[in-house]
Amino acid sequence: MDPLLMFVMIILGLIGSFFSGLLGIGGAIINYPLLLYVPSLLGAAEFSAHEVSSISMFQVFFASLAGVLAFRKKSKAAPSLVNKRLVLYMGSSILVSSLIGGLVSGLLKENTINLIYGVLAVIAVILMLLPGQGSEENGKDLRFRTVVAIISAFLVGIVSGIVGAGGAFILIPIMLTVLHIPTRTTIASSLAIVFISAIGGVVGKITGGAVPVWPTIFTVIGSLIGAPLGSRISAKINVKLLRYGLVILISLTAVKVWSSIL
Numbered sequence: 001m002d003p004l005l006m007f008v009m010i011i012l013g014l015i016g017s018f019f020s021g022l023l024g025i026g027g028a029i030i031n032y033p034l035l036l037y038v039p040s041l042l043g044a045a046e047f048s049a050h051e052v053s054s055i056s057m058f059q060v061f062f063a064s065l066a067g068v069l070a071f072r073k074k075s076k077a078a079p080s081l082v083n084k085r086l087v088l089y090m091g092s093s094i095l096v097s098s099l100i101g102g103l104v105s106g107l108l109k110e111n112t113i114n115l116i117y118g119v120l121a122v123i124a125v126i127l128m129l130l131p132g133q134g135s136e137e138n139g140k141d142l143r144f145r146t147v148v149a150i151i152s153a154f155l156v157g158i159v160s161g162i163v164g165a166g167g168a169f170i171l172i173p174i175m176l177t178v179l180h181i182p183t184r185t186t187i188a189s190s191l192a193i194v195f196i197s198a199i200g201g202v203v204g205k206i207t208g209g210a211v212p213v214w215p216t217i218f219t220v221i222g223s224l225i226g227a228p229l230g231s232r233i234s235a236k237i238n239v240k241l242l243r244y245g246l247v248i249l250i251s252l253t254a255v256k257v258w259s260s261i262l
Contacts, residue, residue, distance in 0.1 A: 002044065002045075004042070004043075004044045005039065005044040005045050005215065006214075006218050008038065008039055008042055008044045008045075009039075009215045009218040009219045009222065010218050010219070010221055010222035010225075011222060012031070012034045012035060012038060012039075012219060012222065013031075013059060013218065013219035013220060013221065013222025013223040013224075013225075013226065014222035014223065014225050014226035014229075015030075015034065015222075015226065016030045016031035016034055016059065016222075016223065016226070017031075017059065017063050017222070017223035017224070017225075017226035017227040017230065018226035018227070018229055018230040019230060020063060020226075020227060020230060021226065021227040021228065021229065021230025021231040022230035022231070022233055027056075027059060027060055027063050027166075027223070027227075028056045028057075028059075028060050028160075028163065028164055028165030028166065029120065029121065029124045029165065029169055029250060030249075030250075031055075031056045031059055031060075031164075031219075032052060032053070032056050032117050032163060032164065032165075033117075033250075033253040033256075033257070035047060035052045035055055035056060035219070036049065036052045036114075037253075037256075045215065047212065047215070048110055048210070049110035049111075049113040049114055049117075050105065050106060050110065050113065050210040051210055051211075051212050051215075052164070053105055053113060053162065053163050053164035053205070054164060054205040054210055054211040054212070054216065055164070055211075055212065055215060055216045055219050056163070056164030056165065057102065057161075057164035057165070057198065057201045057202055057204075057205050058164075058202060058205070058211070058216045058219070058220055059164075059216075059219055059220055059223045060164065060165060060166040060194075060198045060201070061166075061195075061198035061199065061201070061202045062220045062223060062224060063166075063223050063224075063227050064166055064191065064194045064195040064198050065195060065198075066224060066227055066228070067191050067195075067227070068191050068192060068195050082185075082188045082189050082191075082192055083142050083181075083185050083189050085142070086142065086144065086149065086175075086181065086185070086189050086193075087189050087192045087193055087196075089146055089149050089150050089153070090149050090150065090152075090153035090171075090189075090193050091153075091192065091193050091196040091197075092150075092196075093149075093150045093151075093153040093154045093157065094153040094154065094156060094157035094160075094167070094171075094193060094196060094197040094200070095157070095196050095197065095199060095200040096154070096157070096200065097153070097154040097155070097156075097157030097158045097161065097200070098157035098158070098160055098161035098167075098197045098198070098199075098200035098201040098204065099161065099200035099201070099203055099204045100157075100158060100161060100204070101157060101158045101159065101160060101161020101162040101200075101201065101204060102161040102162070102200065102201045102202070102203065102204015102205045102207070102208060103161075103204045103207055103208050104158075104161070104162060104204075105161065105162040105163075105164075105204070105205070105208060106208030106209060106210060107208075108162065111260075111261055113162060113163060114257050114260065114261055115257075115261055116159055116162055116163055117163045117257060118254055118257040118258050118261065119159075120159060120163060120165070120170070121250050121251075121253060121254035121257065122254055123170060124169050124170075124250055125247050125250055125251055125254070127169060127170070127173045129247060130173070142181065142182070142185060144179045144180070144181060145179065148178065148179060149179055152171075152174050152178065152179075153171070153193070156170050156171050156174070156197075157197055157200065160197055160201065161197075161200065161201045161204055164201065164205070165201075166194035166195075166197050166198050166201075167194060167197055168190055168194045171190055171193065171194065172186055172187075172190050175189070175190060
């Protein structure tokens, strides 16, 4: 593998997962444009939308796995915060749909995948600008609309599997505003649900092919370095300005994607 490409993939994995850990959002919304445009701009490589979605999906899988393990290690209260019924219903639904999305992505044209990312980017910007919502009530005796939870998780899983995302940046607002899940329970349970989603997505990408092995490996290495750094720094600084900066970055990326489509 070319040393320049190896270096670029590690750095991109580190940057994407760093901001993911820093801001607590799904890393794919950052990783997708970085992987799609930066390697070609630097003359290191030029990845197709299919390859980018595959690399991003693997990165999300390992990042979410690291997040689940870190959460369990840091908090003895984790089992009580994770709602097993919620994870069972939404996790089962999103596992199936992300697997379908991963398989379907191999059949789609590149412009279609970019279009789906463009729509998700717009949604991400809107959700990131919304004021914080959710309650701090006890989620032990949680009640939620089961059918709505299953359907919403299924829809998120389809689009997430296609673009190589875990879907956290859409899933968390849905859990807070539509299902009215308490904030702490949402954060803890979404980690498990997104990890389950990533399992389905990875299986779908492997089955569908178009997985560039070495670029994926080095991107994952970078992400495993960046995510813990982002999480540590997030506890020490005010990330509000960085969040708005990221909104601008995603907005500009969405404009570029939409301009290439139209």
